[in-house]
Amino acid sequence: MRSSSSRRRTSHTLHRRTAGAALVGVAALLTAAIQSGAATAAPQQAPSAAAAHASVQLSPSQRAELLRDASSGTARTAAAIGLGDQERLVVRDVVKDADGTLHTRYERTYAGLPVLGGDLIVDTAKSGETQRVIKATNAALKVSDLTPDVTKSAAEQQAVARAKALGGTKSAADSSRKVIWAASGKPVLAYETVVGGLQDDGTPNELHVITDAATGQKLYEYQGVRNGTGNTMYSGTVPLTTTLSGSTYTLNDGARGGHKTYNLNRGTSGTGTLFSQTSDTWGNGTASNSATAGADAHYGAAVTWDFYKNTFGRSGIRNDGVAAYSRVHYGNAYVNAFWDDSCFCMTYGDGTSNTHPLTSLDVAGHEMSHGVTSNTAGLNYSGESGGLNEATSDIFGTGVEFYANNSTDVGDYLIGEKIDINGDGTPLRYMDKPSKDGASKDSWYSGIGSVDVHYSSGPANHFFYLLSEGSGAKVINGVSYNSPTADGLPVTGIGRDKALQIWYRALTTKFTSTTNYAGARTGTLAAAGELYGTSSAEYKAVQDAWAGVAVGSRSGGGGGGGTVFENTADVSIPDNGAAVTSSITVSGRSGNAPSNLQVGVDIIHTWRGDLVIDLVAPDGTAYRLKNFSSSDSADNVQTTYTVNASSEVANGTWKLRVQDQATYDTGYINGWKLTFP
Structure with a gap:
């Protein structure tokens, strides 16, 4: 997912597939899948240093102050890290460690134009000394000609034609702007054109097309609306936080940033009507009662909020204490659900024959995690970074399910296991052995960047399972698993809680928009080193788990025959x-x-x-x-x-x-x- 700012607009959906259905629904930033400037593993340190690298939970005012400080010093920072005269930094996010280290995330402009694929992270010690710079691209930003040879209208026509080929219905572009495309190779002047409307299946369309302004060549495209998981699955009787005004209750969660849940009543735009009634008991567990879907969505949003807050100290999707909102009963028999950055909202369809609202806990945790990715690393939805983007939502969606500790939907490493989107009772994905779905990949290989991102996510999902639980046969919460490794050697897990901490720290302080699998290994090793020490069992387990999916070598230098x-x-x-x-x-x-x-x-x-x-x-x-x-x-x-x-x-x-x-x-x-x- 991407941010909902005026720079770009993206959303994620959940779509029915026939064979090998995948949990779909992720975000795309606009750059090609190359890895530049991956984080370097932390220096040797004792495990006792872990507390110093723990992220501090910032209040909204503290975070705002840090952002203001960073914004006031962007010129100094740009000079300090060697940016060119025409480059400017724009502050996007900041993470603070207990020892005072700041991880400040920036985007860049060049000659006043947005640089797509120019994002970077600057790590600064408490003393103010720059410790490390992690860039999405190390290519020098030098564009000699800022006058397009291709007209804006030609770029728009190209984008509209491409949108129609993909099922779009609009005859004109929504917007087009000049940008610097720096995501692959030498930076060039380009147009970014957005075509909205609807796709032929009713899914909102938001195609982004990048066109070389000198040659007219299409450099990149991504669909802002992505497919996710879905079909009905309820969580039983659950507590809901509501608001009472006079004699009327509303699905307004004042304890979690004011999250509201709305009824679109088959509509496809706007917010619809806020759920309200005189009773504080919502729904009856069946699709015939419209409030049932509202209760599921409201619960899913609450659990996802609590998971991020209590696990990582993150206050909301943007970490600013402000809630998103949810919309249910979207469209007519719409077999999808999607997260949309432009409205900062989560939307659910009612499924086949409007009898299976897609308001499951899996969907909530997975889809809203795209918003977190959008507001942190902004992983591109293409190539290997796209697979990592999708896997991040699988990983945190799994974390949400375990965190909920719901007796109706116990935690597991199966994705969409109760949705039955294929009608055969099988999960959409298996984290212990991704290839069991018939399409996902168990391990990395050189051509995985060309695989659909919903299946190239397999190695990262597999890595997370191995890091959490280890390899081999075992039973967890009544579910049997048997996870293999690419090199045939065993992996000993460190527990899901530690694995989640490592992935979250890597996502928020190490990954950039172009991080690939090699970069993910580097970033997670750096995160593990900072949290637990580079001589720790956790650090070695990260090495071994990546080796188990054919990314890098074992902790002892073994594997791969030498x-x-x-x-x-x-x-x-x-x-x-x-x-x-x-x-x-x-x-x-x-x-x-x-x-x-x-x-x-x-x-x-x-x-x-x-x-x-x-x-x-x-x-x-x-x-x-x-x-x-x-x-x-x-x-x-x-x-x-x-x-x-x-x-x-x-x-x-x-x-x-x-x-x-x-x-x-x-x-x-x-x-x-x-x-x-």
């Missing part, structure tokens, strides 16, 4: 400049390195032919991995080289040396590793 040493710190590569290095210290090996030393390289860089790459042994001997090539215009170097290093002593400091030998294109070392078979 001992692995890795450095995931980012190192910027200057354009046509001096060589840079990234170091790995190898220890605990005897004798010389092998004749088949594996060197795994992950470099993000446009026009990779500019790069010359060497492996430098501890004694200074250089082994050429890649030569310069003026004709190799492809992006990125993500491959494994085999080096005969048998004449080198294994232990010592090895370096990856990279030099850019031509102008115009830039990038960074995202990480690299040595594998000793």
Whole structure:
């Protein structure tokens, strides 16, 4: 999901599918799925330091003051982190740790234009010293020509045509604006066009199309309205917080930011009518009573609010103490539910024949968590970041269900298990083994970014289950699970509560709009290191759980057939400049390195032919991995080289040396590793 500001508008829905139905309904920010500037794991520290890194619950006035302070210092911050003369920072959010560290999230403008994919996080110590900068892209913001060669109307026509191809009904765009597109490769001037209206199935349409202002090429698109989970599932008799005015009760929760629940009565716009009646008993457990859906929605919103507040100290979806609102009975026989940032509201349809309102606790927790993602990392709804976005809602939706401790709907690691959207009694997703739904992926692989995000979420869901519960067969709350691992090695879980804390901290202080799976590993390791220490069992479990879904190596360096040493710190590569290095210290090996030393390289860089790459042994001997090539215009170097290093002593400091030998294109070392078979 994205924010409801004037910059963009998005929403999430829940849609019926036939085979392998997925919990759909997530948000998209507008940038392509590349990982730039992933967080670096925290320095070695004792577990007792965890309290210092715990987030402080801020009052609305305290948060507002921190935001004002950050806003007043944006020019100084921009200069301090080396932004260009035409770049400006816009404060979006702030998180404060107990030790005074501030994690301030910014978006950027360039020459007054919004930069899509330019978001970043600045970590500042209590002393005011900048500790770390995490960027959605490390590409230099240099756009020489800010005059479009393509007309605005041409961009709008392209977007309208694309919307019609996807089932849209409008003949004109709602809005179009000039932006800087920085989400993939070299930043360019572009148009962002939004086409609203309805899709052919009645779902609200909000297609965002990014068009290159120089060539007219479509660079990116995303649907602001996304599909989620759904069908009826009730939570039994539950307490509701209401408001009494005179002799009339309303579904107005004054204890949770004033959350209100409205009856659209088959309408598709506006707020409808606030539920009100003279009795404080709402609904009768059947769809024939319109207040039943209202009670379920009101309960789901309350539990989700309480989960975030009591688990993470978060006050509402935006962390500002202000509630969203809910709308039920949307449309006629509408088999969907969706979160919408533009209205900051949650909406539920009544399902097939208007007899199955989609007001389940699963839907509430999953969908409203998209709002949290929108107001924190803003993970793009495309490629690997889209899978992480969807998984984040699965993870926190699962957390909401366990938190509720509802005897009618006990906590489990099954997504949409009581909705039965396929009519066969099966869940939509299985976190212990995602592939059981017939479409989701159990583990990461190089092509997963091209998979539908509702299925590419599988590795992150699987990681969360492994981190929480561990691998192998077990029974939890009466449900049987049997979770495998990609490397065939066991994983020992640390408990769901700790796993949730690690994911939330990574989402709110480490992830950016373009975070991919490698970046998620880096971010969660950094979060675990800060919360529990880098020598802790929790930190090692994060490594092992990611290795269990084929992302990175095991905590002991094992897995994958050898001992692995890795450095995931980012190192910027200057354009046509001096060589840079990234170091790995190898220890605990005897004798010389092998004749088949594996060197795994992950470099993000446009026009990779500019790069010359060497492996430098501890004694200074250089082994050429890649030569310069003026004709190799492809992006990125993500491959494994085999080096005969048998004449080198294994232990010592090895370096990856990279030099850019031509102008115009830039990038960074995202990480690299040595594998000793």
